[in-house]
């Protein structure tokens with residue numbers, strides 16, 4: 438893709454590509470960390486009924502504050518949170534962009550630790566926020582002394598931490614988070630898109646919200662909740678932080694259809710999350726199988742596993758696509774990421790990988 442020169446696009450956007458994993462139509466899609474299990478017919482019918490009711494009033498703008506939805510999300514999160522602590526938007530991608538619109542911007546800095554989510558630098562670019570990336574350790578954990586030194590030197594307005602991190606699966610310990618919170622002068626965002634998949638004993642940053650007014654914890658219904666198509670992301674923070682975000686949000690940004698869909702899905706929380714335990718076991722089995730075959734495997738608290746090293750990872754990725762299995766070419770050079778699917782899908786992945794990379 439190339440934008441013709443007569444199109445007066447901003448100079449820094451010239452030559453950029455739209456973000457996105459390849460959407461290739463193959464039988465086994467293990468590339469975007471979706472939940473492989475869709476909602477049951479009953480849950481789908483309930484969501485459809487909620488949308489039908491919303492449709493009867495589509496001549497009206499939706500509830501700008503999405504109050505009922507924020508209450509339901511607060512109830513799901515627990516930790517004594519209320520609607521005033523919760524903010525929602527079209528995917529946590531929009532939530533993150535709003536965070537940078539409110540707390541980043543020209544003359545301001547956002548800092549994160551690579552390898553991490555490849556969208557962060559794009560939100561920074563789009564909001565004219567300076568992007569600074571520190572490095573993670575060899576095992577992909579945060580290098581605390583280096584992180585503290587970098588934050589002290591850069592004085593970032595926003596720090597993005599990701600727990601579990603994408604694409605490595607690495608979770609953040611309470612000590613690491615506290616060390617960052619202690620020195621960060623601005624807001625600290627912990628992106629917990631995969632929190633529901635974390636292993637027992639791994640903390641959530643929600644526990645610290647009480648004592649840390651500049652902490653923001655983002656979540657999404659796209660992964661564990663099996664609602665990627667619904668586009669609903671949210672955050673929990675001090676109500677004053679939520680008020681700051683309300684200033685930059687577009688009016689009526691969350692459609693009545695989206696609000697009804699998410700509320701309908703939240704009424705089926707238990708069912709939609711029922712497969713999370715199974716996916717966590719499959720993740721651990723997949724990690725063990727890959728390690729047995731001699732791969733380096735990043736310890737994962739998420740619903741995907743990063744493994745390597747390949748001298749030509751693209752050839753391996755392509756060989757898998759040829760066998761009907763789509764995984765993701767992402768992360769540090771030489772590594773590949775596989776999302777956790779159904780037992781049948783994982784069997785197809787293992788068979789294809791053994792053919793492409795016999796060891």
Ligand SMILES: *Cc1c(COP(=O)(O)O)cnc(C)c1O
Pocket residue numbers: 470527528529530531554599602603628630656657658659660665668669670
């Ligand atoms: C998938 C993902 C998200 C979620 O994006 P949505 O816009 O909510 O679908 C957020 N952060 C990370 C690190 C992710 O991998």
